[in-house]
Amino acid sequence: xxxxxxxxxxxxxxxxxxxxxxxxxxxxxxxxxxxxxxxxxxxxxxxxxxxxxxxxxxxxxxxxxxxxxxxxxxxxxxxxxxxxxxxxxxxxxxxxxxxxxxxxxxxxxxxxxxxxxxxxxxxxxxxxxxxxxxxxxxxxxxxxxxxxxxxxxxxxxxxxxxxxxxxxxxxxxxxxxxxxxxxxxxxxxxxxxxxxxxxxxxxxxxxxxxxxxxxxxxxxxxxxxxxxxxxxxxxxxxxxxxxxxxxxxxxxxxxxxxxxxxxxxxxxxxxxxxxxxxxxxxxxxxxxxxxxxxxxxxxxxxxxxxxxxxxxxxxxxxxxxxxxxxxxxxxxxxxxxxxxxxxxxxxxxxxxxxxxxxxxxxxxxxxxxxxxxxxxxxxxxxxxxxxxxxxxxxxxxxxxxxxxxxxxxxxxxxxxxxxxxxxxxxxxxxxxxxxxxxxxxxxxxxxxxxxxxxxxxxxxxxxxxxxxxxxxxxxxxxxxxxxxxxxxxxxxx
Numbered sequence: 001x002x003x004x005x006x007x008x009x010x011x012x013x014x015x016x017x018x019x020x021x022x023x024x025x026x027x028x029x030x031x032x033x034x035x036x037x038x039x040x041x042x043x044x045x046x047x048x049x050x051x052x053x054x055x056x057x058x059x060x061x062x063x064x065x066x067x068x069x070x071x072x073x074x075x076x077x078x079x080x081x082x083x084x085x086x087x088x089x090x091x092x093x094x095x096x097x098x099x100x101x102x103x104x105x106x107x108x109x110x111x112x113x114x115x116x117x118x119x120x121x122x123x124x125x126x127x128x129x130x131x132x133x134x135x136x137x138x139x140x141x142x143x144x145x146x147x148x149x150x151x152x153x154x155x156x157x158x159x160x161x162x163x164x165x166x167x168x169x170x171x172x173x174x175x176x177x178x179x180x181x182x183x184x185x186x187x188x189x190x191x192x193x194x195x196x197x198x199x200x201x202x203x204x205x206x207x208x209x210x211x212x213x214x215x216x217x218x219x220x221x222x223x224x225x226x227x228x229x230x231x232x233x234x235x236x237x238x239x240x241x242x243x244x245x246x247x248x249x250x251x252x253x254x255x256x257x258x259x260x261x262x263x264x265x266x267x268x269x270x271x272x273x274x275x276x277x278x279x280x281x282x283x284x285x286x287x288x289x290x291x292x293x294x295x296x297x298x299x300x301x302x303x304x305x306x307x308x309x310x311x312x313x314x315x316x317x318x319x320x321x322x323x324x325x326x327x328x329x330x331x332x333x334x335x336x337x338x339x340x341x342x343x344x345x346x347x348x349x350x351x352x353x354x355x356x357x358x359x360x361x362x363x364x365x366x367x368x369x370x371x372x373x374x375x376x377x378x379x380x381x382x383x384x385x386x387x388x389x390x391x392x393x394x395x396x397x398x399x400x401x402x403x404x405x406x407x408x409x410x411x412x413x414x415x416x417x418x419x420x421x422x423x424x425x426x427x428x429x430x431x432x433x434x435x436x437x438x439x440x441x442x443x444x445x446x447x448x449x450x451x452x453x454x455x456x457x458x459x460x461x462x463x464x465x466x467x468x469x470x471x472x473x474x475x476x477x478x479x480x481x482x483x484x485x486x487x488x489x490x491x492x493x
Contacts, residue, residue, distance in 0.1 A: 001183040009196060016146075017115070024113050024115075026174070028083065029082070030172070030174075031140065032083045033172055034172045034174060039071075039072035041167050042072055043068075049068065049160050049161070050068065063262065067126075067127045071133060078137050086480050087111070088471050089483075090472055090482040091483040091484075092107075094493060105461050108460050108463070109458065110472055111142075111458075113143035113454060114200040114201050115144060116145050116146075116199055117147070117203060117454055118148075119149070120149050120206065121133070122205035123151050123302070124262075130150070135203035138453065139203065145177070145179070149184055150182065162181035187213075190213075191217060194217045194218050195217060200225055201228065202226070204227065204228070206229075211439065226453070227439050228438070228440060228445065234357075235386060236274055239251070239284065241275075242395075243391045243417075246393065248280055253291055255288065256291030256292055258420070263298040265301060268387050268421050271358060271359065271363070274378055275368065276369050277369065277370060288325070288326070289325045292326045292341045303335050306334075306337065309360060310338075312361075315354065319354055321349075321352075322344045324340070327341070340362065346374040350381055372400075382410055383435075383437075384433045386432070387411055387413045388414050389419065430449070431446035476491065
């Protein structure tokens with residue numbers, strides 16, 4: 001696919017801006033119909049979509065079938081959210097004209113869409129985080145228009161999904177220009193999209209270098225715009241002593257699977273495992289090493305990501321104090337990730353910022369602490385993360401509230417006695433974290449709350465009833481829950 005030219009980018013955004021004037025006033029019910037129609041059209045692509053994605057991504061059929069299910073499930077989740085309606089956070093304070101010493105005006109507020117959203121497709125999820133993935137679904141749900149830059153690792157897959165979106169728009173009698181689809185390997189394409197004056201926000205899932213570059217560009221504009229970038233994480237795991245004493249083998253088996261799932265190409269892959277030196281930690285390490293040795297290397301998404309994994313793995317293993325514990329007994333072939341476990345003392349980790357960097361692939365580092373104080377030092381020294389996990393017995397968790405509080409300061413999701421891989425798409429999920437995991441820890445890129453990235457509050461004071469959007473009208477025609485004079489209700493004012 002040829003890179004989109006500056007002229008093509010400008011044309012797409014000019015047309016999107018015109019379409020936005022219509023789409024922003026489309027009812028929640030109509031937008032819900034659109035999202036459900038997109039989901040159906042993706043399903044109608046059938047096995048062609050799966051086989052195309054398999055060829056482009058090296059991912060197995062089962063994984064992609066599951067990812068397609070997640071993609072259409074996300075679309076339908078946002079459709080349900082729109083049908084219910086309260087996500088706009090409608091708030092009404094009615095006038096009190098005879099209040100003293102000054103009258104109170106009629107004030108009403110709700111969330112309105114931002115405008116044109118540029119979405120960068122992700123490499124590791126060619127369906128669920130790409131063309132019709134969570135960013136696109138949530139932006140369309142908010143009432144925004146979307147301009148997708150297809151990821152160069154799977155352009156044909158992206159093109160098929162784009163066609164499904166356009167077909168859905170046509171069936172819903174909505175302007176085709178609500179959605180645009182562009183290509184580009186060159187960094188100039190992304191730069192032109194971010195700097196275009198009609199771009200109102202950006203969504204990105206990928207590397208720190210890529211996300212930070214887009215963030216910096218957006219803040220160099222005459223009118224800066226938000227960039228919602230999810231940029232990776234090493235996702236620390238705290239292994240508390242009693243849990244290791246009681247179930248070291250089962251924990252090791254569980255995490256061997258999580259570390260190597262999908263060749264380790266998940267943003268929530270556990271990258272560091274932090275434990276206190278003891279015979280039980282040695283037992284855990286030995287079991288984990290046995291598991292890793294038995295796991296065969298898997299082909300990564302594309303050659304560039306495989307090359308980067310090999311480079312980062314070797315760089316990490318070469319650092320002072322790092323010891324190789326195990327790697328797969330099967331020799332890795334071209335573009336395959338060699339499953340690897342290494343270990344390092346806590347003090348060596350604390351002295352070396354290189355060990356804090358994500359190794360994107362089937363690699364994890366065990367950090368051996370002398371005591372709980374060193375474990376806390378590690379946690380407090382870490383940069384922002386998407387997730388953290390605590391493996392502990394229930395009483396241990398209660399006795400280590402301070403560790404939980406330390407983790408709250410740096411992560412968006414804390415997992416107890418499970419693995420962080422697998423991000424449930426639901427109302428309560430928060431997939432975000434303190435920088436550098438994301439550029440704005442207040443927002444999630446997964447789950448129903450993702451819609452709020454692409455909306456902003458507008459207050460309407462003293463407006464006549466006929467000029468108010470339905471969500472703010474006194475008759476409450478949509479029967480949604482609203483905050484009226486400080487109390488939640490779904491009755492008329």
